[in-house]
Amino acid sequence: MTTLVVCLDRTDDVGRKTGLRSPVVGWEAVRALVTDVGLADPEDSGVNTLLESLRVAQNLRDENEEVVVAVVSGDHESMVSADRAVAAQLDDLIADYDPDSAVVVTDSAEDERLIPIVESRVRVDSVDRVVVRQARDIESTYYLLKQFLADEELRQTVLVPIGLTLLVFPLLATTVGPATGAAAITTVIGLFLLYKGFNVDELLTRFARQTRESLYSxxxxxxxxxxxxxxxxxxxxxxxxxxxxxxxxxxxxxxxxxxxxxxxxxxxxxxxxxxxxxxxxxxxxxxxxxxxxxxxxxxxxxxxxxxxxxxxxxxxxxxxxxxxxxxxxxxxxxxxxxxxxxxxxxxxxxxxxxxxxxxxxxxxxxxxxxxxxxxxRPDGGTDGGAATGESASDAAVDPDPGDGPDAAPDGEAGPVSERPDPELTDGGADANANPDSSRTRDR
Incomplete structure (x- = not known):
């Protein structure tokens, strides 16, 4: 069983700091890369990510698994070109080593966006995210704020009311007094929360859509x-x-x-x-x-x-x-x-x-x-009754179905050209031969 331990670098920090082209494959090559990246930027968390990749590979080797450790980098010009570069490098690695599974090592939420690309090519057994211990809380807070600011609806719901409050309160405090200004702002915020809580915007949108449809129709x-x-x-x-x-x-x-x-x-x-x-x-x-x-x-x-x-x-x-x-x-x-x-x-x-x-x-x-x-339903009955009434009227039109060239054999009623296909009804030969066939078709 071959396991690919791959270190992901979406923005190509390793290539920009060392001048090396990825992918970097092999224990000794990645070990030398740690020294180059550390000498170029000792404060970069990528050094810890490379060391974590080597540690994971060493642990898997101790368990008698065949391990291939590699560093895959993207492109810092655009995200699309970075993802395509990572995909091409992964295709080359899979073609050369044919791994059965992969262990992904990352150091940021930006690099974790490459995980679906890896999963589309090889089975991912584990994802190891490296966070520097001294900056764990700071980095987590940073990524939470970044994700919060990336959500447009959440920004409009939270940041806009706070910004308006900070702008309006000084004006009201200087004109009508701090107490009156605070009361007015609290009232507006309360109305806004009720507006969002009762989904008034959705109700107004639905009402406008229904009104427009009624006018057009x-x-x-x-x-x-x-x-x-x-x-x-x-x-x-x-x-x-x-x-x-x-x-x-x-x-x-x-x-x-x-x-x-x-x-x-x-x-x-x-x-x-x-x-x-x-x-x-x-x-x-x-x-x-x-x-x-x-x-x-x-x-x-x-x-x-x-x-x-x-x-x-x-x-x-x-x-x-x-x-x-x-x-x-x-x-x-x-x-x-x-x-x-x-x-x-x-x-x-x-x-x-x-x-x-x-x-x-x-x-x-x-x-x-x-x-x-x-x-x-003109006959006032069920669908089955309507069908029976139709067959009775057909029989009244042709009282003697046994005469004429179109007569049905074996005493069946109705001409051969108008007799229903037994495969399309529940009363045919197939339905009698296999009673469960009608239920199968119903399902």
Whole structure:
């Protein structure tokens, strides 16, 4: 078993300091190279890397393994040329010595990027990274900072807010005071963290993409969404106007209830408009209308009735709004005197109406989805039933399949030209001969 102990030098530090060309192969050649590199630059960590390569090779030889130690260098002009030079040198080493495995020795994260090139040519059993003991913490910190600064997204997320804070805080401290400036910066940082934590940027990107696709496809829901947004603003304005007309009341319960009471009709109309547009898009499309879109308008009406009923109940209890009065009317034999409905009766009427509307919506959605399935399958049955119906209609067209030149032999129904291939069905001869064949094809 031959093991290649290869020392990687991506930037060709060895060649620039000694003037030697790589690869340098052999125990004595690498040992002499240690002296040359050490005399050229005693502070270079490459000396330790070369010594580590010799130590690994010596340990493998002590275990009675055939070892080839080599130093492979790249090119300092560009990373692409450096990687290609290392690949060419590895190809020559593998062609000359035919190693079964390799042990890679490096001294930096830059050199470790060559490991995939080695792995693509020979099996790598071990990677030995040499770090000078006196500078272990400093070098590790350096490479961590280098990797951190190489990540563009991480730089924008961390360094940009810190830089803006350091720039804005002195301005705010000199104009509005240190306390106000620190409070403002803390608020902005908190909003930024919430923005990133809730993935608001992804939500906005998805919303913009969906809006663009809706505009290009000409969907009706685009117009209805705009109308729904307008109705929503009207509802918020009406609710705020109703709160402003209240007399001075302690607490926030009554104003909130008044806002819900006044704004819920407009908000319900906005939701109905948006759901109607979505329903029209589903109806125009080729796919069947889903049950959830059919039931959504009824659900919106039911929820709005419940919210309106409970808000009216609390407001009427506090004498903010007048009781509900049923006016007198006379329609033929039907007549009614003026009737004042109590708070409980009013709430019960709204709740019962909401339940009835929701039940009607569920029944309507179920019946429409059932009719859609009937349109997709005219016989109203399963696919197997449809196939049976087709065969029955074929039999009705040709009641006597035994007559004529195209009659099927052995009493089979249908002409020979229209008889299905037994290899393509589960009822043919192959399926009868091998019952597991159909299951094999299904899988």
């Amino acid at each position: 000409g969907q009706v829901s685009v117009v209805t969404y705009v109308v729904a947004a307008g109705l929503t603003f009207v509802g918020l304005f009406v609710g705020a106007l109703g709160v402003s007309n209240l007399e001075d009341t302690a607490g926030v319960v009554i104003p909130t209830t008044r806002f819900a009471f006044d704004s819920i009709p407009w908000l319900a109309m906005a939701a109905l408009t948006a759901s109607a547009g979505r329903l029209l898009d589903e109806a125009i499309g080729d796919d069947p209308i889903r049950t959830s879109f059919l039931n959504l308008p009824f659900l919106v009406v039911a929820v709005s009735l419940v919210v309106r009923g409970f808000s009216a109940y609390f407001l009427e209890q506090q004498h903010v709004i007048d009781p509900f009065v049923v006016p007198a009317y006379e329609l033929g034999i039907l007549s009614n005197e003026r009737f004042v409905m109590g708070t409980g009766e009013r709430l019960a009427l709204f709740v019962v109406t909401a339940i009835v509307v929701s039940l009607v919506g569920a029944q309507f959605a179920s019946s429409v989805s059932g009719s859609n399935e009937g349109v997709d």
